[in-house]
Amino acid sequence: MAKKIVIIEDDIDLLETVKIRLEKEGFTVVGASTGIEVVNDIINEKPNLILLDLNLPDLDGDIVAQVFQRKEIIEGVPIIIMSAKEESEIKAAAAKIKAVDYLKKPFDQQLLIQKVKANIK
Numbered sequence: 001m002a003k004k005i006v007i008i009e010d011d012i013d014l015l016e017t018v019k020i021r022l023e024k025e026g027f028t029v030v031g032a033s034t035g036i037e038v039v040n041d042i043i044n045e046k047p048n049l050i051l052l053d054l055n056l057p058d059l060d061g062d063i064v065a066q067v068f069q070r071k072e073i074i075e076g077v078p079i080i081i082m083s084a085k086e087e088s089e090i091k092a093a094a095a096k097i098k099a100v101d102y103l104k105k106p107f108d109q110q111l112l113i114q115k116v117k118a119n120i121k
Helices: 012-024 035-045 061-070 087-097 109-119
Strands: 004-008 028-032 049-053 079-083 101-104
Touching: 004 012, 012 028, 012 109, 049 061, 049 109, 079 087, 079 109, 087 101, 101 109
Parallel strands: 004 028, 004 049, 049 079, 079 101
Antiparallel strands: none
C-alpha cells in the first residue's frame, strides 16, 4: 500500500506541482489549501507524513500543527514545513511544532523528494 502524504498549501499551483511530483514517486497524496479544510479531514486521512505551509489564509501553520498533534491518530506523524519566511523564522516554527525538517520556498523538487523519503514513516 502506498504511503500517504497530506499537503497543506494555499498556493494552488505549488500544491498541484508538489502533488504530481510525489504521485510520480508512488505516494498517495491528499491536498488542502486551508487549515480548517484539513483539520476537519485529517483524522480520516491517516497520513504517513504532512507537508505544511506556515502562511495559510485562515489559520497559521503552527496552529494547524498543534491541532494535529492533539489528535492521537496522527501522533508521531512527521511534519515538514514549507515556507517563504526567513530561515530563522522557519527554524523557530519547526522547533515549536517539533517538525522533522523544512523547505525554504522556492525549493528544488529533488530536494523535496529526498526529504520526504528520509522522513516518511
